[in-house]
Amino acid sequence: MEQARAAAEFAYFQGLDHAVPVANGTRALVIALMAASVLAEETGKRALRPGRRALVSGLTWQATAMAPLDRRLVPVLLDVDPATGVVAPETVHAALRDDRDGEIAAVVIPHLYCRMADIPRIAEICDEYGVVSIEDCAHAHGGAIDGRPAGGVADFGTWSFQGSKSITAGEGGMVTTRHAGIVDQIVSITTCGRAVGRSRPFQAGNDRLGALQAAVLRARMRRFYREELPVKPGVLADLEARISGMDGVTALAPQLRVGTQITYKAVARFEPEAFGADTVEDLADALHALLGVEVATLYDPLDDSDLYRPDSDPANHWSDAFTAAADPARYPLPGAHELRRTALGFEHAALRDPAFPDRFAQAVARLRAAGPVPSRPSEVTG
Template structure:
């Protein structure tokens, strides 16, 4: 069978669902109302940002929320509000987006990059324990691809060493760990509303936390050093303007009503693909990266696949795209990024992350929103490409 890359017929010629999806009626009504009101900024007296933060905090199982311009700034603000600063160290996983590290640098702290579990690719508690020093101030678990990091051992380790826990939940809207929402399991959790995320306003982020003092400190960081309930031109500490707008909040608030249905749809597609992969001619050639222990609801922002068969990675990516089934290469290990190490980041040995960078590929969220019956397209394209012999 000739690959589409070499002139053959592609497996799929119809487009995949687009992301973000079209506005629904509730979004359209709320956005129009905000636009017509003229109350576009978060400080003009509108209520949509406040309603969004309150609703999102409830869904995260905590009392407090702060909406911000993006999740990178949210991670920075959470760290600063929890007292992390110059000279401190923050432990982060090697297999994550670069913003997990740059937010630490923005706070003046040192990212300490450690390895992930070789199976589920989430932050390894063992690696964290080995990396703790007298300068360690915080640990940043990442709920990768929509599944929950194994939080109980990480929280226990943090408690033993007196560390803050900031959850990077940028990809995990609606995910749960042992029945509890992610984001509210540590001292602070940060979600992203960037264009590719499960809820999006093009850009944006939201911080949730359970402690009142932490909330007030983080709020101050995001609001130019003001104090909650204090004078408008009173700035007892240094802060920044990191606020979300009412227009962005109007896109996001109605999304909470349909988020669970969209998660169910993505999980149904992933289940169907797992069944299809089990019937590939080479059994076990491609498998789903397993969920970490304790994940009770995977929001499936991405589906991570481990390619166990020998194949040239560049050929795989190019051939799959030509077959009408584009897949992504995934993250390079953070410790290999010279820009981070040049800024002072410290990288521990990360063989599991390096192996993942060679063998793991991603199926995009938009593709997971298709009819589960179309999961067969992905399996068929993989079988075709893996069977190719130059």
């Protein structure tokens, strides 16, 4: 089957032992939490029962937080370090240490854009407290930290192959795990709960990856790992070295323990006033015109996101306490907002071009020489 071949090839290329293909990255997160319920019972970790908490980054695509909601877990939003965009281990440790009642049952932390979370340390902390750990690897294709591949460090890794990702099948996902004994359960959960090997009965639906998507995925991952991965981290390093000498622009903080840097998007932080701009949105428009690549602001922090609205789903009103606890406004995220106000991301395809760092430097110089950057026109309202 194409799906089995895609899983085997992905595990081989990424350096993992176990991988299960699924319909998409969002479902990968939900399926990991479903399998985590079984893993927790078998290993003595905290049960993932309704109403318990899941620690989640406050700067991520909304699906990272939506998945715990789907399992009736309360997403507790953690702030990020604005120097990297990811949650620090110390932040996870502080939240678990202060959890006097032991209500936190899972930790779901994404690698983001071109920086990796310190998953080795975070997974270690989670093991210490008896909490399931999940690394959201939607941006982490090819990444490795401390000599360990992304997706193989925490209890579970979840992957997206959606159209914008470094590896895409148009749509698709993968669940990976460091636990050989839970693989049959993951496969069972993706196939309507059918008995598979040592799986136990578990109410589930159809979350399988289609054969056509699997075939596309196989071709795309070969191109990424064989042709693009040898190039893109070096281009990113050259770009960040160029940025280090620029006025009004800074790169994200370096990560010395990361062996293979992830390259979903390059990120640069700007001082808009240095270019006569009011906002980074204005700079995005100008840089897009000069570079001819997608230039975009980062995700909206989840406490101020149009898409992450737990209260908008009636299913999340099953308990007044749950609804109140899931309110994203409860969780201040100053680091996430600082990064959102100052940073822009550049599409990962740009990093296939070794000339991109020079083009970027030339574009920044042209912006500075041209004078004030015009503001975006206001939207017309009727």
